Amino acid sequence: MTNLALSFYILVWPMIVAIVLGVLVRAFVSELRAARREGRPLI
Amino acid sequence: MQLQQLGTPLTLLLLAVFFGGTFLISLSISRKRENADDYMTAGNHVGFGVSAASMTATWIWASSLYASATSGYTYGISCPIHYGLWGALMILFIYPFGKRIRTLAPHASSLAEILNARHGTSSQLILAGSNILGSTLSLTSNFIAGGALIAMLSPLSFSTGVAIIASGVLLYTLWSGLRASILTDFIQVCAMLGAVVIVVPTIFFAAGGPAIFEAGATHLTAEQQSFFSSEAFLNQGAPYIAAVLAYAIGNQTIAQRLFAVRPDKIKATFVTATIGYGTTVIGVGMLGVLALYLGVEPMNGDVNNLVPQLAAEYLGVAVLCIFFVMVIGSMASTADSDLSALSSIMMTDVYGRNIAASDRPDPRLMLLIGRATMIVATGAAVYFASARFNILELLVLVGAIWGALVFPVIASFYWNKVSNMAFTVSVLAALAVFFPVRFGWIALEGPVAFVSDLLAVIGVGVIAGLMAFGFFGPRVGRIAGILAAIAVLPFGMGFLHEYTVLTASLLAYAVSMLLCVAISWRSSEDFDFTRIAQATGRFDDGEDFDLAPVAATQGRPT
Numbered sequence: 001m002t003n004l005a006l007s008f009y010i011l012v013w014p015m016i017v018a019i020v021l022g023v024l025v026r027a028f029v030s031e032l033r034a035a036r037r038e039g040r041p042l043i
Numbered sequence: 044m045q046l047q048q049l050g051t052p053l054t055l056l057l058l059a060v061f062f063g064g065t066f067l068i069s070l071s072i073s074r075k076r077e078n079a080d081d082y083m084t085a086g087n088h089v090g091f092g093v094s095a096a097s098m099t100a101t102w103i104w105a106s107s108l109y110a111s112a113t114s115g116y117t118y119g120i121s122c123p124i125h126y127g128l129w130g131a132l133m134i135l136f137i138y139p140f141g142k143r144i145r146t147l148a149p150h151a152s153s154l155a156e157i158l159n160a161r162h163g164t165s166s167q168l169i170l171a172g173s174n175i176l177g178s179t180l181s182l183t184s185n186f187i188a189g190g191a192l193i194a195m196l197s198p199l200s201f202s203t204g205v206a207i208i209a210s211g212v213l214l215y216t217l218w219s220g221l222r223a224s225i226l227t228d229f230i231q232v233c234a235m236l237g238a239v240v241i242v243v244p245t246i247f248f249a250a251g252g253p254a255i256f257e258a259g260a261t262h263l264t265a266e267q268q269s270f271f272s273s274e275a276f277l278n279q280g281a282p283y284i285a286a287v288l289a290y291a292i293g294n295q296t297i298a299q300r301l302f303a304v305r306p307d308k309i310k311a312t313f314v315t316a317t318i319g320y321g322t323t324v325i326g327v328g329m330l331g332v333l334a335l336y337l338g339v340e341p342m343n344g345d346v347n348n349l350v351p352q353l354a355a356e357y358l359g360v361a362v363l364c365i366f367f368v369m370v371i372g373s374m375a376s377t378a379d380s381d382l383s384a385l386s387s388i389m390m391t392d393v394y395g396r397n398i399a400a401s402d403r404p405d406p407r408l409m410l411l412i413g414r415a416t417m418i419v420a421t422g423a424a425v426y427f428a429s430a431r432f433n434i435l436e437l438l439v440l441v442g443a444i445w446g447a448l449v450f451p452v453i454a455s456f457y458w459n460k461v462s463n464m465a466f467t468v469s470v471l472a473a474l475a476v477f478f479p480v481r482f483g484w485i486a487l488e489g490p491v492a493f494v495s496d497l498l499a500v501i502g503v504g505v506i507a508g509l510m511a512f513g514f515f516g517p518r519v520g521r522i523a524g525i526l527a528a529i530a531v532l533p534f535g536m537g538f539l540h541e542y543t544v545l546t547a548s549l550l551a552y553a554v555s556m557l558l559c560v561a562i563s564w565r566s567s568e569d570f571d572f573t574r575i576a577q578a579t580g581r582f583d584d585g586e587d588f589d590l591a592p593v594a595a596t597q598g599r600p601t
Contacts, residue, residue, distance in 0.1 A: 003253040013326030014243045020319040021236040027092030043222045
C-alpha cells in the first residue's frame with residue numbers, strides 16, 4: 001500500500017468523526033431551539 | 044524520551060473547568076422535587092441529538108480508546124477496525140431488539156424489570172446482579188484510567204487523580220440522575236469527538252506525516268502490514284463478534300438510553316451512535332498503528348501508556364490540554380452512566396419490584412435509594428481502584444458471562460412459551476459450562492474437545508442466527524444460524540477448543556440456547572406480552588414536579 005493510501009487510511013477516521021460531530025451539534029441546537037420556542041425543558 | 048507535562052495548576056484548572064461546567068449544566072436542569080421515573084429514564088421522550096450524543100459518549104470509555112490503540116500496536120494496521128467495528132456493531136445489533144423492548148414496555152426502567160414482568164424474581168435478579176457487577180467494574184476501570192492519566196500528565200498522584208475524578212462525576216450526577224448524565228454527555232461527546240478531529244492528525248503530522256510509513260515499515264511483520272491479518276481477526280475480531288450481543292444485552296447503560304429516547308428516534312439514535320463510536324475508537328486506534336511504525340516502546344512496558352505517551356511526546360501544551368479533556372470526558376461520560384444505571388437497578392429491581400412489591404413504592408424513598416446507591420458505588424469503586432485490581436480482565440469476563448443470558452433474554456421477548464424455569468435453568472447451566480472451560484478446570488482433550496468443538500460450532504450458529512433474526516425475522520434468523528454453523532463446522536472441529544476464551548463464550552451461547560429451546564418446546568406456558576406494559580415503569584405518577592431550576596427557586600414555594 002502506498003504512503004498516500006496509508007495516510008488517507010489514518011486520516012479518514014477523524015474526518016468522519018467531524019461529520020458525525022456536525023450532525024450531533026446541529027440536531028442538538030435544533031432541539032434546544034424547539035424546546036425554548038415551545039416553553040418546555042430540553043430533557 | 045522527553046514527555047510534556049501539564050503542571051499542577053493547569054491540571055487542576057482543566058479539571059475545575061470540566062467538572063465545574065458539567066455541574067452547572069446539571070444544575071440548570073435540576074428540580075427541587077425530582078421525579079423518580081425521570082431520574083431513571085429522563086421522561087422517555089428525549090430527542091435525537093441528545094440521545095445519539097449520549098449513546099455515543101456512554102459507549103466510548105477511556106479503556107476502549109486505550110485498548111483500540113493497543114490492538115493497532117500489537118496486531119497492525121487492520122486491528123483497530125477489528126476492535127472498533129465490532130464494538131460499534133454492539134450498538135447497532137441491539138437496535139431491532141430495542142424497538143421490540145420499547146414496544147413491549149414503553150415506560151420500563153431496566154431490562155431486568157421487564158424480565159420480572161415476564162418471568163418473575165429469579166430471572167430478574169440474575170440479570171440485575173450481572174448488571175450491578177458489570178457497572179461497578181466499569182466504574183472502577185474508569186476511575187483507574189482517570190487516575191493513571193492524571194499521574195502521567197501532571198505531578199499529581201494516582202490516588203489524588205482518582206479522588207478528583209470520583210468526586211467530580213458524583214457531584215453532577217447525584218441530584219438529577221439520568222437526566223444530568225445524558226445532558227452532560229452531549230458536552231462530553233463534543234469534547235471527545237472534537238479532540239479526535241484535532242489530536243490524531245496533529246500527532247500524525249508532528250511525527251513525520253506520510254514519511255513515517257517508509258521509515259517505519261521495518262518495525263512491522265508481514266501480518267501486521269496486512270489488511271487481512273488472520274492473527275488480528277482470531278485474537279481481536281472473533282472474540283469480539285461473540286461479545287457483540289452479550290454486551291448490548293447485559294449493559295444497563297445502553298438499555299437506560301433505549302428507554303429514554305423518543306420511540307420514533309430509536310433507529311436514528313442507534314445508527315448515529317454506531318458510526319460515532321466506531322469512527323472515534325478506530326481513529327484513536329490509528330495512534331497505536333503510528334506508534335508501531337514509529338517503533339515506540341511503551342513506557343514501563345505497559346501498552347496502556349501508548350496513547351498518553353504519544354500525546355505527551357508530540358503535542359504542545361494547548362493540544363495536550365485538548366487530549367486531556369478528551370480522555371477525562373470519555374471516562375466521566377461512562378462513569379456517570381454507570382452511576383445512573385446502578386441507581387436505576389437498585390431503585391427498580393431491588394426496591395420497587397421486590398422490597399416494596401406488595402405495597403405502592405414510595406417515590407421519595409426510591410430517589411433516596413438511588414442517590415445513596417451512587418454514593419456507595421463511588422466509594423466502592425474508589426476502593427477497588429486504589430487496590431489496582433486488573434479490572435479490565437474482570438470486565439471482559441463479565442462480558443463473556445453475559446453470553447449465557449443473550450438467547451434466553453431475547454427469546455423471552457419474542458416467544459410466549461419461554462418460562463421462568465427455562466430461563467433460569469438455561470442460564471445457570473450455561474454458566475456451569477462456561478466457568479470450567481474459561482478457567483481451564485476441564486482439559487479440552489479427546490471426546491471432551493470433540494463435544495466442546497461441536498457445541499462451539501452451534502454457538503457460532505446461535506450468534507449469527509440472533510443477529511439475522513433481529514433485522515430480518517425468525518425465518519432468516521434460523522437459516523442464517525444453520526448456514527453459519529455448517530460453514531464453520533469443517534474447520535471449527537478440532538480447532539476451536541484451542542482458543543479457550545472464545546470457546547467458553549460460544550459454549551455459553553450454545554448451552555443456553557439448547558436448554559432454553561428444549562424446556563420451552565413442550566411448555567404449556569402461553570404468555571400474553573401485553574401484560575408487560577402494565578407491569579413495568581410508572582413508580583412516580585403523583586404530583587408533577589417543579590420545572591424551574593433549583594437555583595432560581597430557592598427560598599420560594601414551588
